[in-house]
Amino acid sequence: MTPTTPTPAPADPAATEAPATRPEPTPTPGADARPAPRVVVVGGGPGGYEAALVARRLGADVTVVERAGLGGSAVLTDVVPSKTLIATAEWMTIAERAPDLGIRLDIPASPADDAAPSADGDPGRRRRHSVDMAAVNARVRDLAQAQSQDIRTRLEREGVRVVIGHGRLDGPERVVVTGDDGERVLDADVVLLATGATPRTLPDARPDGERILTWTQLYHLAELPERLVVVGSGVTGAEFAGAYVSLGSQVVLVSSRDRVLPGEDADAATMLEEVFRARGMEVVGQARATAARRTDDGVVVTLADGREITGSHVLLAVGSIPSTADLGLAEAGVRTTPSGHIEVDKVSRTSARGVYAAGDVTGVLPLASVAAMQGRIAMSHALGDAVAPLKVRGVAANIFTAPEIATVGLSERALVERDAHFVTHTLPLARNPRAKMLGVRDGFVKLFAHSTAGTVLGGVVVAPRASELIFPITLAVAHGLTVDDVASAFTVYPSLSGSIAEVARVLHHTE
Numbered sequence: 046m047t048p049t050t051p052t053p054a055p056a057d058p059a060a061t062e063a064p065a066t067r068p069e070p071t072p073t074p075g076a077d078a079r080p081a082p083r084v085v086v087v088g089g090g091p092g093g094y095e096a097a098l099v100a101r102r103l104g105a106d107v108t109v110v111e112r113a114g115l116g117g118s119a120v121l122t123d124v125v126p127s128k129t130l131i132a133t134a135e136w137m138t139i140a141e142r143a144p145d146l147g148i149r150l151d152i153p154a155s156p157a158d159d160a161a162p163s164a165d166g167d168p169g170r171r172r173r174h175s176v177d178m179a180a181v182n183a184r185v186r187d188l189a190q191a192q193s194q195d196i197r198t199r200l201e202r203e204g205v206r207v208v209i210g211h212g213r214l215d216g217p218e219r220v221v222v223t224g225d226d227g228e229r230v231l232d233a234d235v236v237l238l239a240t241g242a243t244p245r246t247l248p249d250a251r252p253d254g255e256r257i258l259t260w261t262q263l264y265h266l267a268e269l270p271e272r273l274v275v276v277g278s279g280v281t282g283a284e285f286a287g288a289y290v291s292l293g294s295q296v297v298l299v300s301s302r303d304r305v306l307p308g309e310d311a312d313a314a315t316m317l318e319e320v321f322r323a324r325g326m327e328v329v330g331q332a333r334a335t336a337a338r339r340t341d342d343g344v345v346v347t348l349a350d351g352r353e354i355t356g357s358h359v360l361l362a363v364g365s366i367p368s369t370a371d372l373g374l375a376e377a378g379v380r381t382t383p384s385g386h387i388e389v390d391k392v393s394r395t396s397a398r399g400v401y402a403a404g405d406v407t408g409v410l411p412l413a414s415v416a417a418m419q420g421r422i423a424m425s426h427a428l429g430d431a432v433a434p435l436k437v438r439g440v441a442a443n444i445f446t447a448p449e450i451a452t453v454g455l456s457e458r459a460l461v462e463r464d465a466h467f468v469t470h471t472l473p474l475a476r477n478p479r480a481k482m483l484g485v486r487d488g489f490v491k492l493f494a495h496s497t498a499g500t501v502l503g504g505v506v507v508a509p510r511a512s513e514l515i516f517p518i519t520l521a522v523a524h525g526l527t528v529d530d531v532a533s534a535f536t537v538y539p540s541l542s543g544s545i546a547e548v549a550r551v552l553h554h555t556e
């Protein structure tokens with residue numbers, strides 16, 4: 046098979062290449078006029094809807110079964126709402142820094158603004174700007190709904206049938222959908238399971254949607270939480286803790302490990318924790334929450350060592366569980382892993398012939414970009430198109446905190462564990478001229494390269510908008526460029542990306 050180079054598109058249908066419009070499903074054209082293969086996709090998130098578009102392009106008759114809304118959790122409760130909320134938080138952070146650049150924000154817009162505390166917790170300082178949380182959340186919800194509708198429109202325009210209801214396998218070649226209007230049976234030549242995951246909760250901290258919350262429930266709050274206890278310091282916990290500090294809440298982050306973001310680059314995580322503390326966040330390390338209960342006017346979170354933390358609200362960010370309940374997996378011969386995820390190979394095949402799986406339900410790498418890629422690969426494989434197996438090494442990821450943390454390629458930990466021959470160099474952003482002009486103090490660029498060949502193996506960028514700055518390093522990793530290739534390309538002067546080229550130049554000298 047010839048390898049393809051599919052693009053890892055995000056959860057934005059407009060960003061994907063638009064093929065010729067097909068109003069209705071049509072049979073695959075061919076001399077023998079065989080009927081089009083029937084594809085049923087269960088789950089309309091990025092894993093499912095991207096796959097549906099590919100399957101249509103390859104001539105299949107495609108149905109997407111979705112029980113909530115098109116775009117999935119990615120669009121309705123996870124990626125899109127969180128990044129929209131964080132966009133507001135980002136403006137608040139910029140406003141907080143404005144005085145450093147000579148801007149006066151000391152004219153209160155309203156008495157409420159004047160009363161809001163400063164984010165760094167200094168009682169002597171008052172925050173002179175504040176958010177209207179009801180307006181922020183209304184914008185978040187509207188944007189998510191509009192994007193979900195766009196995806197539905199796009200799918201239907203391409204000739205994909207959308208069925209609303211809960212889908213379940215009835216053997217490997219049939220899906221039964223239970224909806225408001227009863228049951229419906231869909232026969233299939235190929236099934237793709239892309240049912241995602243849902244927030245994990247704690248037995249003694251049951252979310253009530255008012256004070257004890259999962260991240261899916263945050264967008265209905267009319268007021269900014271006065272004191273938010275965030276349980277869990279993985280990517281989700283860190284992003285929300287950072288966002289709410291910027292928005293003006295007091296935040297206590299309960300971290301079960303000795304530092305936040307235990308799975309990430311240690312230097313980046315340490316820097317972020319320092320920034321969090323400097324902005325007034327209380328980070329409680331080595332602490333495991335066992336329970337949360339409501340009081341008259343707030344919540345009390347109990348830790349395993351008996352300590353209690355009070356707050357106005359608590360957010361549970363303790364991971365996710367794969368959505369496999371009532372999917373008929375065992376009966377259809379679909380194996381799951383000990384963690385409960387659906388077992389797949391690198392072309393998204395499950396243990397049942399004709400049944401594929403993509404996205405968070407597989408537990409491969411819970412990112413929207415990876416879900417979409419797994420879904421596309423599944424359809425290309427199932428429908429006989431050219432396909433390249435999934436490679437997660439080239440995946441770029443970003444943590445949307447202030448500063449952001451973007452990574453690509455092999456991490457320092459993975460390189461050390463593999464006993465790889467590598468060199469590394471880190472340049473603090475504080476030395477970058479553009480960063481000085483912008484008032485950016487916290488951040489760095491770090492590259493890893495093969496010690497003899499000079500090939501770029503991976504990198505970390507900690508900076509405002511690191512998500513945009515990581516792309517040159519992603520290109521280098523994807524195409525096997527050397528540090529000399531990177532160093533020899535022009536960068537704009539002055540620019541933050543100049544630091545990437547400068548690190549590459551330093552690595553040349555150390556070879």
Ligand SMILES: Cc1cc2nc3c(=O)[nH]c(=O)nc-3n(C[C@H](O)[C@H](O)[C@H](O)COP(=O)(O)OP(=O)(O)OC[C@H]3O[C@@H](n4cnc5c(N)ncnc54)[C@H](O)[C@@H]3O)c2cc1C
Nearest residue numbers: 088090091092112117118119212240241404405411412413
């Ligand atoms: C707070 C948060 C922020 C995140 N931010 C980012 C980010 O910035 N970038 C990034 O790349 N990733 C991010 N992620 C990860 C990203 O959300 C997931 O990787 C992505 O949603 C996975 O897509 P999916 O298609 O597998 O599943 P989902 O998006 O979860 O979609 C699955 C869909 O299947 C439906 N479904 C489930 N079971 C059934 C059934 N039996 N019948 C019918 N329908 C069913 C569900 O209703 C859902 O709509 C974030 C995650 C969280 C929790």
Ligand SMILES: NC(=O)c1ccc[n+]([C@@H]2O[C@H](COP(=O)([O-])OP(=O)(O)OC[C@H]3O[C@@H](n4cnc5c(N)ncnc54)[C@H](O)[C@@H]3O)[C@@H](O)[C@H]2O)c1
Nearest residue numbers: 277278279280281282301333334362363364411443444445
């Ligand atoms: N920007 C992004 O791309 C983005 C954002 C959010 C999530 N994600 C994806 O979702 C994945 C999962 O991230 P996550 O943060 O939701 O889950 P996670 O499982 O990575 O982190 C949960 C954290 O909570 C801790 N924890 C569990 N129980 C606890 C308890 N009782 N008390 C205190 N701490 C407890 C765990 O030790 C862990 O560190 C990420 O790896 C990422 O792929 C991506």
